[in-house]
Amino acid sequence: MKQTVVCLILLVGLSAALPTIPHTQQRTPPPNIIYILMDDLGVEEIEIYGRNLLKTPHLSRMAREGLVFTQHYAGTSVCAPSRCALMTGMHTGHCEVRGNKQWEPSGQMPLSPETVTVAEVLKQAGYETALFGKWGLGSEGTTGEPTRQGFDQYYGYLDQVLAHNNFPAYLVRNGQRESLPNEVIWEPKTSFFKGLGSFTPRPTVYSNDLFTKEAVTFLQKRRRNQPSEKPFFLYLSYTLPHNNGEAPKEQRFQAPTLTPYENEPPGGPAWTLLEKNYAATIARMDDYVGQLMTTLSQQGLAENTLVLFSSDNGSTEDIPARFAARNQLRGMKRSPYEGGIRAPLIAWWPGQVKPGTSDHLTGQWDFFATAADLARVKPASKTDGQSIVPTLLRRKQTPAPYLYWEFHEQGGWQAIRQGNNKLIYKVRADAYELYDLSRDPAEQTNLITHTPDVAAYLKTLLASARTPSRDFNFGK
Template sequence: MRQMLFLFWVCLVSVVFGVAQAESPNVVFILADDLGYRELGSFGQAKIRTPNLDRLAASGMRLTQHYSGNAVCAPSRCVLLTGKHPGHAFVRDNRSTPPEGQYPIPDDEVTLHELMKRVGYVTGAFGKWGLGGPGSTGVPLSQGVDRFVGYLCQSKAHTYYPDSIWDDGQPMPLANTPPIPGHAGLAKDADPNDPQSYDVFKGQDYAPDRINAAALDFVRTNKDTPFFLYYPSVIPHVALHVPEEELKPYLKLGWNDPPFTRDGGGYTPHFTPRAAYAAMISRLDRYVGNLLALLDELDLTDNTIVVFTSDNGTTHLGEEVDYKFFDSVGELRGLKGSLYEGGVRVPTIVRWPGHVTPGSVSDHVSGFEDWVPTLLEVVGGAEVIPNAIDGISMLPTLVGKSQPERPYLYREFAGYGGQQSIRVGDWKAIRQSMTKGNLEVELYNLSDDVGESNNVASEHPKVVEEMAAMMSSVRTPSSEFPLIPLDGPVKKRKPVSVGASQPKRP
């Protein structure tokens, strides 16, 4: 009798545990750095090899009209992790805080990691953080992250062979003697046509390898509990640093690859920059493959949602990254730093076995602010979704149900001359050079002009008027990152806390 009761309780616990597991899928969110819309094979890339990501796309859904949080690193990440669009987000531009780090998000800014912890998830972040340097309110361990390995500072992440990266709150020494700078030129007497002249920019201890290993270890350690793995890779952001084994296959292709010598500035030189850039993306693909293989090995694949996307479009540094050669943004206009489509429309893949249809495609318009409510609904944590966010859950779209078109998608960026954009349906309005006082609105119909080549503002004055009004009403001014001329000049001040409430969306 006792044995029968024991078996009954074992079965009951197993059933309960099984249900709990099914309702608490693991979350893996992989964020590439400066990866363009057409730089994956599954999004039309013909030269760069991305077999693991292409298989991920084949087993999940491609989102073809998904927008990064902003046009550069830090503000894009702020949108992603807080669910607020750039007109409400705290960080709205890159800003360094020497000697290390970026302008920090304050204590009372609620991040996705903090929300995931509230519903019982172990949280990790591995890669480039960019939302606060050492000792600030923005460091990962103060923003809901249980385990962090990587770079706190975007500038430090310009080299892949540093002397150290961060391991939680302590430096992790790397065996690079000396460390390789992210910005340095050839020696004065070096021959730019001699490949050995570039050997000084090759290190021994590749930081992304360490970061990938730490991410895999996080999965192994937490395989028996729901986890949220945020993997903001530093790749393929320049400098062009990549191990030789990844580079060699591309050197055989005869690309007529002119050396990048850094004569006009930029990051460190490379003898074969086209091959190096392609190899970096393939290295990222390899890291993704390592992670997917581990999920298979640990029997976690079926209970894990995997998201892959990029923080903004391809870099505009054409001598280092030949975006024309790679057709990096395809038919889109603009690159990193621009609110035209090529700067903010990013390749996005979602795999969730049993929920997302393999090989499916969605053109539903969505953005980084949508991941906070989406992922919290996925894990059964809808009750902790903050009211003061701009994101709209994409869960209906992901599981193949119909979903209303979002009312608007708003972006603003105080950098690169000052910019605003808003998309309503197929209409997109954009302002450029606002720092110079320009408030002229360009208007494009993306349904027949995705390349934004035909400004139809003069033909649709009423639409322009309505879109301009919306660009004023859907945002709040920022004293830390003012959008000139709307908010006035930049004020020098220390980081301040921001309130939890925001105006209601129209």
């Protein structure tokens, strides 16, 4: 069934001209696509969105040379459902995995065989597909394993709990566990995660360094204009700066070194070890971006490769207060407010994407349609997203009719945004909140009783935006 669906996507797509790519570009090979996804990186934590305390020179260069989206959103406010939205093009009112549901004996709820991912569509369109990093949509041997969901190869964490530890005991390569020389301490089996959580007191090998090495090696095997070379889709899913809740507090953020924050700040109050480690993870992340951009340029691939940089949700609740003190957006991870679901998005494609900013409203479920558009195939079935290729190429684009999110922990919530109006429904409390983000981006003034007509319309839209789920219905 799954193979039939993917083939239908391609048959329909290959019979239609791509409306958003110029005719002159139609004769060129479809572009390579790299999607860099960070983990719990709040939109206000990096320099290009106003965070001056932590320097990110490579990301800043990417932003100067590319397009910065100021109104971009994650799939939702936690890992697995956000990644499901990214991979399937369906928002959390329609996608299969709508929450962080643990699976036995380990890992999270796997994608079903019928689910069509962006990797499958691109693979069938002739792309080589690879995943390095965190997955969270099915462990080895399940129907959600990456090689059963369109990836030719993968290396990394399949289980999100194991991914809490950046110095793990092992990683998984194409279904096989590869041990690492890190001596970890496992939580007892009576703990919340049933013994799957761990920390490493004397760390040796850093997983994110390995992911970058894999990605650089993957790119170094390719050169521009080789006739036999397939286009590629590289999904690089880092675990930074996600905390390790199973570690002692001072070790909840770990980097291999404290560079460049060993002596921070000169002449001021000393930073704690936790603060230095957190800042060092951001610096490490930025260095990875620099390595990738350099490798693309060296291999002659930059001008035919679209690189997207984003994060799966807002800042972790454990972010040191020093780095969140000046945040203007309300809320963090797990929150329906902007600080929980707003995400960075930078698009870099030299010669195609012109530098600047865009306030076009986008959600991560737009990636599926965008990738299919670039690959010159047209999905046979409707997704919740829209291709943002017109926006990337600086053409006018009709905004999406609305953006929708839901969350299934802590009593549950739903949220919907149409234009500048955003409605939040807190399920257990049976309470609504309404905000005008153009006037109140910090969501301080609840307008639910002030604009009843707007509230009534958005309540109806909110109720129609989701379909029932066997596994995720707010505990009902």
